[in-house]
Amino acid sequence: MRKQVSKKSRLISVIVGILAVIWLIITFVPFMFMLFAALKEQFELMMGGVFDLPKKFYLGNFIEVFQGNIYNYFKNSIIVLVVSLVILLALSACAAYPLSRFKFKLNKPIYGIIVACMSVPIHVTLLPIFMMAIKTGMYDKIWALIGPYVAFNLPISVFILVTFMSNIPKELEEAAEIDGCNKYRIFYNVILPLSKPGLVTLAIYNGVAIWNEFSFTLVLTQSTKNRTLPLALWEYQGQYTMNVPMIMAVLTISMLPMLVAFAIGQDKLIKGMMAGAVKG
Known part of the structure; x- marks a missing residue:
């Protein structure tokens, strides 16, 4: 045997x-x-x-790229990425905590609606969001990208964090209650620190998606000063031809930050995925 x-x-x-x-x-x-x-x-x-x-x-392709507007694209991408991730992780943690630790009548229906939202195609919402951005005066501003990025990444983030927080032993929460902690202090002092591997996993996962997102950037921004890095490629294509080596140089430059971030955080990413998958 x-x-x-x-x-x-x-x-x-x-x-x-x-x-x-x-x-x-x-x-x-x-x-x-x-x-x-x-x-x-x-x-x-x-x-x-x-x-x-x-x-x-x-190296002339890289030199010419850095002489262009690449710094402005980088700045916009970083601003959108940081603000979107902060809001996304905060909302995900606040939503996942009651769904994973509390028992109430609307728990399963709310969780079911959140999971169902994961199946909504992005392209179906492009026109409504475009019209909303125009009516609210947010069109052609980098801040218009933050709302869609948070909204479309929130369901999968809550889904992952609910699974992760459900595996935290309830004895720790009960011990904190005995020490006099209310639900808010338990969340900030017990649940949130223990959820750091899951939050790091979500930060890397969603960070890559937000950094490379193209559709909303194309629809909601127009001027060069408000566009993010994926649209930097448009600078190097004309009406009939495109400068392929220059485009490849831009792709290489845009890929490096995410490659470095993944190389640094890959151990935390794997630990977070394993911790969320194994029952405590």
């Missing part, structure tokens, strides 16, 4: 390893194409093969 189990475990390990290598290739190849294209001149890219190594590392 032990030999059969060990053979099965080895076979599973081999299959998982093969799948991991295939997934690595699938994700790594586009990245290498983007990097190689960003280090080529436009003529060299058009005349050579797609995955040919650059004849020389041409």
Whole structure:
């Protein structure tokens, strides 16, 4: 029996390893194409093969990008990202706490509505939100992006945090009540500190989505000074042609912050996911 189990475990390990290598290739190849294209001149890219190594590392694309409006795009993206994440995490934590720890009649219906909102397509709401932004005077302002970003990421955030907070032992809450803590103090002093891995997971997950979001930025902003980084690509395409190496340079630059953030926080992300998935 032990030999059969060990053979099965080895076979599973081999299959998982093969799948991991295939997934690595699938994700790594586009990245290498983007990097190689960003280090080529436009003529060299058009005349050579797609995955040919650059004849020389041409940094002119990056220099020209930094001489443009990239700093303004970066500033807008960072402002929108930080404000949206702060509001999103605060609302998610405040909503998940009563749904996960209290028992009341409307608990399941409210939670069901929140979960159902996860299935609402973003593109269905583009026109109503566009009209709302015009009527409220928020059109072509970076602040118009914060509301949709928070609203569409809130259901999945509450769903994850409810699962995470439900796994916190109730004995800790009962001990805090014995010490004289009310529900507000229990939330801030007990539940919230223990939910940090889940909050970090949500910050990374939602941060990547907000940083790369394109649809609302395209619909709700018009002027260059109010656009975020995903729309920086528009600067490098004309009516009939586009500067592909320059676009690849912009993509490389825009991807680096999220890549660095994920590299720094990947251990907390994995711990948060595992902690939310295992019963306490």
